[in-house]
Amino acid sequence: MGKQVFEGVKVADFSWVAVGPQVARELAFHGATVVRVECHRWPETTRTAGPFKDGKTGIDRSAFATAYNTNKYGISLDLNTPRGQEIATRLVQWADVVTDSMSPGAMAKWGLDYESCKKIKPDIIYYSTCQMGQEGPYRQFKGYGMLGVSYAGYCNLNGWPDRDPLPLFNNHSDFISPYYLATALIAALLYRRKTGKGMYLDQSQVEVGINLLGPTVLDYMANRRIATRMGNRDQYHAPHGLFPCKGADRWVAIAVTSDKEWRMLCRVMGNPDWALDARFSTALGRKNSEDEIEALIGEWTVNHTPDEVMTLLQHAEVPAGIVQKAEDLFSDPQLSHRDHFRFLEHKVIGRHAYHSPAYRLSKTPCDIRKPGPCLGEDNEFVYREILGLSDDDIAELLIDGVVTCDTDSPEVLRAQ
Amino acid sequence: MDFDNASLLSGCRVLDLADEKGALCGKLLGELGADVIRIEPPGGCVSRNTGPFYHDTPHPEKSLHWYFTNLNKRGITLNLETADGNDLFRRLVESADFVIESFEPGYMEELGLGYGDLEKINPRIIMTSITPFGQTGPYSGYKAPDIVGVAMGGMVYISGELDRPPNRLSCPQFYFLGGLHGATGSMVAHYHRELTGEGQHVDVSCQQAVVLSLMIVAEIWDMLQYSYRGMGPTYAGARPNAPPLFSRVIYPCKDGHVFCLITGAAQAGMVASSKALAEMANKDGMAAELQDYPWQTIDAATITQEELDRIIEPLKEFLATKTKAELFEEALERGILLAPITTMKDVAESPQLAARGFWQEVHHPELGETITYPGYPIKLSETFAHTPRRAPLVSEHNEEVYVGEMGLTKNDLVFLKVNGVI
Numbered sequence: 001m002g003k004q005v006f007e008g009v010k011v012a013d014f015s016w017v018a019v020g021p022q023v024a025r026e027l028a029f030h031g032a033t034v035v036r037v038e039c040h041r042w043p044e045t046t047r048t049a050g051p052f053k054d055g056k057t058g059i060d061r062s063a064f065a066t067a068y069n070t071n072k073y074g075i076s077l078d079l080n081t082p083r084g085q086e087i088a089t090r091l092v093q094w095a096d097v098v099t100d101s102m103s104p105g106a107m108a109k110w111g112l113d114y115e116s117c118k119k120i121k122p123d124i125i126y127y128s129t130c131q132m133g134q135e136g137p138y139r140q141f142k143g144y145g146m147l148g149v150s151y152a153g154y155c156n157l158n159g160w161p162d163r164d165p166l167p168l169f170n171n172h173s174d175f176i177s178p179y180y181l182a183t184a185l186i187a188a189l190l191y192r193r194k195t196g197k198g199m200y201l202d203q204s205q206v207e208v209g210i211n212l213l214g215p216t217v218l219d220y221m222a223n224r225r226i227a228t229r230m231g232n233r234d235q236y237h238a239p240h241g242l243f244p245c246k247g248a249d250r251w252v253a254i255a256v257t258s259d260k261e262w263r264m265l266c267r268v269m270g271n272p273d274w275a276l277d278a279r280f281s282t283a284l285g286r287k288n289s290e291d292e293i294e295a296l297i298g299e300w301t302v303n304h305t306p307d308e309v310m311t312l313l314q315h316a317e318v319p320a321g322i323v324q325k326a327e328d329l330f331s332d333p334q335l336s337h338r339d340h341f342r343f344l345e346h347k348v349i350g351r352h353a354y355h356s357p358a359y360r361l362s363k364t365p366c367d368i369r370k371p372g373p374c375l376g377e378d379n380e381f382v383y384r385e386i387l388g389l390s391d392d393d394i395a396e397l398l399i400d401g402v403v404t405c406d407t408d409s410p411e412v413l414r415a416q
Numbered sequence: 417m418d419f420d421n422a423s424l425l426s427g428c429r430v431l432d433l434a435d436e437k438g439a440l441c442g443k444l445l446g447e448l449g450a451d452v453i454r455i456e457p458p459g460g461c462v463s464r465n466t467g468p469f470y471h472d473t474p475h476p477e478k479s480l481h482w483y484f485t486n487l488n489k490r491g492i493t494l495n496l497e498t499a500d501g502n503d504l505f506r507r508l509v510e511s512a513d514f515v516i517e518s519f520e521p522g523y524m525e526e527l528g529l530g531y532g533d534l535e536k537i538n539p540r541i542i543m544t545s546i547t548p549f550g551q552t553g554p555y556s557g558y559k560a561p562d563i564v565g566v567a568m569g570g571m572v573y574i575s576g577e578l579d580r581p582p583n584r585l586s587c588p589q590f591y592f593l594g595g596l597h598g599a600t601g602s603m604v605a606h607y608h609r610e611l612t613g614e615g616q617h618v619d620v621s622c623q624q625a626v627v628l629s630l631m632i633v634a635e636i637w638d639m640l641q642y643s644y645r646g647m648g649p650t651y652a653g654a655r656p657n658a659p660p661l662f663s664r665v666i667y668p669c670k671d672g673h674v675f676c677l678i679t680g681a682a683q684a685g686m687v688a689s690s691k692a693l694a695e696m697a698n699k700d701g702m703a704a705e706l707q708d709y710p711w712q713t714i715d716a717a718t719i720t721q722e723e724l725d726r727i728i729e730p731l732k733e734f735l736a737t738k739t740k741a742e743l744f745e746e747a748l749e750r751g752i753l754l755a756p757i758t759t760m761k762d763v764a765e766s767p768q769l770a771a772r773g774f775w776q777e778v779h780h781p782e783l784g785e786t787i788t789y790p791g792y793p794i795k796l797s798e799t800f801a802h803t804p805r806r807a808p809l810v811s812e813h814n815e816e817v818y819v820g821e822m823g824l825t826k827n828d829l830v831f832l833k834v835n836g837v838i
Contacts, residue, residue: 005608018631030604051632051639055656063635114797133795138748138768142685145631146665147755150675151766155666155757157586158575164649165673165757167665168585169574175629176593177793179600180444184794186603187424187448190610191798200797207774207793210763212592214484214790219468220760221788222480227760230586232563236467240563242572242581249645251581253567314558321564323582325573325643326633332568337553340624341634353638358594358624359601360550362531362617364608412717 004031005364012095016044019129020101021068022178028071029366036074038375040404053349059413060348066372070354074373075382076404079110083402090387092120100128104139114200123198125188133204145171152209159229173209180208238290243301251323252306264316269300346371423449423800430514436463438518438546439485440595446488447792454489460810483807491808492817493838500837509534515543521551531617541615542605546598550621565590569626576646594622658718667735677753687711692750697734778804
C-alpha cells in the first residue's frame, strides 16, 4: 500500500457516538494517526447501545463502537482526574486536530475546550459538532440524532399522508454531518499549512440536515408551501413507487420518467391489454390514474423476485431497483465490486464488517487495516511511543486508576 | 470577477459539469470559497426543469432546485461534443483545479476528456465523477431516480408501517448524498495534491453514500442476522435476555406531532427525562397513575411490553393536549428528550436558527426580491467576508469567462453561439 494521504496528521479524538468519530475516521481511513480517548468507568453510548456480537453485551462487543472507529488507536483515560486531564493536555500538545461532539460546555469541565487547547497549542484545529451548535437559546437541547432529525424537518416528510409522520431510524443528519465537517476540516488543515493558523469549527447537525432539504426549504421560503409526506409517490412522475415481489416482504422500486420508459415497461411486462388504455399513453394521463396503474403493475411484479424485475427493466432502460434489506447489501454484486464492506479481525468480536468511503481515489486508495479499538487496546503504544511515558509512569497511572481497565467497567459490560 | 470571498478554497477553480446528479458537490466547494464555474450545454441544462419552482412558474430560470444547488456558481454554456467546445474545455482545464461531472460512465472518455486525457493537459487536475453506482461494475449502467437509488442503498426498507410497503423519504437524498461524499473525496484528493502536486480521479458511488448513512443497520445484520424493518412510529430494541421492546416515539399533539423518548433507562438521561415528563403531566392533573413511579428501577433489558405500554398511555394522552411549542419549551427547561416534528414553517421560524445567524439572504434581481436560503452549517473561527451570489442564469458569465479571462472576442462568441458551441 502506497503512502497514505493523511500520513503524519495527528488527531486527539475525544468525541462520542457517531458524528465526531466519523469525521476522524475519514482521516484515519487515509492514514492519519487518530487516538481515541475513552474510559471504562463511563463507556460511551456506542459501546452500550449495541448491536452486540451474538446479542451478548460487553464493552468491546458492540459493532456500533467499532464501525465508526476504523484504523484508530484506543486508550483508556479517566478525564475526571487531575492527572488524567494532564495527560490529555499532552495529547493535545501532540495533536494537529482535537475532536469534540459533547454537549456545549462539557469539554470545558475537563479543561479541553477550544480556548484551553489553544493555550496549549496555538495552531490547534478543533472541531465541535452537536445538534444545535455551540450557542443559541437551544444550545442545551438534549439531543440524540433522532431528535435533531425531527427538529430539522425530516420526520414530517417521512411516511404516509394519511398517517402519523415516521421516525428515521438511521438518525439521518448524524450521518450526513460528518461529511460536511470532514470537507471543512481538510480545508482547515490546508489553511494552516499555508498560514500557520489553527481553526475552530462549530457545526450544528440540525443545520446540516436542513441543508440537505434545501429545495424543500426554498419551496417554503419562496412559495410558502409546507411540504408533506407522500408515501412512495412523486409529484412529477408516475408510475412511481414500490411494488410487491415474490418472497416475504420483498419489494422493487420502479420510477417511470418518460414515455419511452413507459413503453419499455409495458413491453417487458408482455404488453398486457390493460396497458393499451388510452388514458395511460401520456404522462399526465398516467399521473391521474396512478393508483390504478400501480395496482396493475403490482400484479406483474408479484410473480418475480425483486432482482428479476430490476434486471429485466434496467436492461430495457427502465429505472428499477431492489428495495434492499441489510442482508441484501452484503450480497449486492455492485457493492462487492466497489469493495464497500471490508472485513477485519477484531480481538473480541472476531471477523466483522467495516465500511469504506463512497469515493475511490485512483492514486491514493485508502488502507483499511485496523479494527475499531477495544477500550484501552493501544494504551501501551500510545502512552509509551506517542506520549513518551516510562513503564513506571504507566504502572502508576494504572494503579491510581487514571488509566482504567476492564474491572472499572459497569458490571453488565465487563468481559466474562 | 467580483468575488469578494477570500476564504479556505480561495484561488481554487472548479469546472462543474454536473447536472442534478452531482450539483451539490460543486456547491459545497463553492461554500468554502472556490470559484465554481457551472458549465451547461447551450441553452441551459435540463436539470433547470427540476421542481419546485419559484411561484410555481415552471421556467428554466425559476427552478428552486437549480437555485439551491447552484448557489455561488458562475455559469457558462459549452457544447463538449463539438471540436471547438472540446478545445475550449481543454483550455479551461489547463488552469483549473477540479473538474466535477455526473455523466454516464464512459461519456467523458468517449469525448477524449476522461481523467487520463485531462491528466495530460494538467497533471494537477482532480476529476470527481459522481454516478449512481460508480464508474464500473455490474450496475454501473443502471438508471436511478431518487427512489430507485435510495432503495438500492438500503434506506427505504428501514422506514415504513408494518401493514404497508416500506416508504421513501419524501425529499430526494440520493444525489445530495453523492454530491456530499464527492466534496469530501475531492478535498482528500486536494490535500494530497497540495502536498505532492499530483491530481487524481475521484470515483463516487451515490449508492455507497446511502449505505454510509444507515447508522447501524448494516452492523445489526452483521452481528444479529436481522434486517431492520421500519415498523411505524416506534423503535424496536433487540434485547439479549428478553423479547424485543417496541417503544412508541412519535406522538400526536395539539397542533401536530412530537418525537419523544419514553423508555427504560438504556440511554443517558432517560430516567430524568421520563420523570420530568410525568411531573409535567401531573402538574396538569394528568397521568396521576405515574406519580411516584420508580423510574430509576426500570431495567430496559427486562421491562415487559405491557409495563412500557402502561407507562406510555397516560403520557400519550397528556402530550395530545399541548402544542409543539409548549412541549418543546418545557423539554428544554426540564431536560426532557423531546423534539417537535417540525414543518418547513417551524424551521423557518426557529429562534435557534435565527440566533445562529443561520439564514442567508440572497438577492435575485430578476425576481425583484430576496429569498432566504439555508446558510453554511459550520461556524469557522477564521471568518471570511462573503456575499452570496444567486445561481447563474443561462450563459450569464460567457462574456466574463470567454472574453474577459480567455481572450476570445465578442465576435467569437457570436460565431460560436450560431455554431452550437456555446
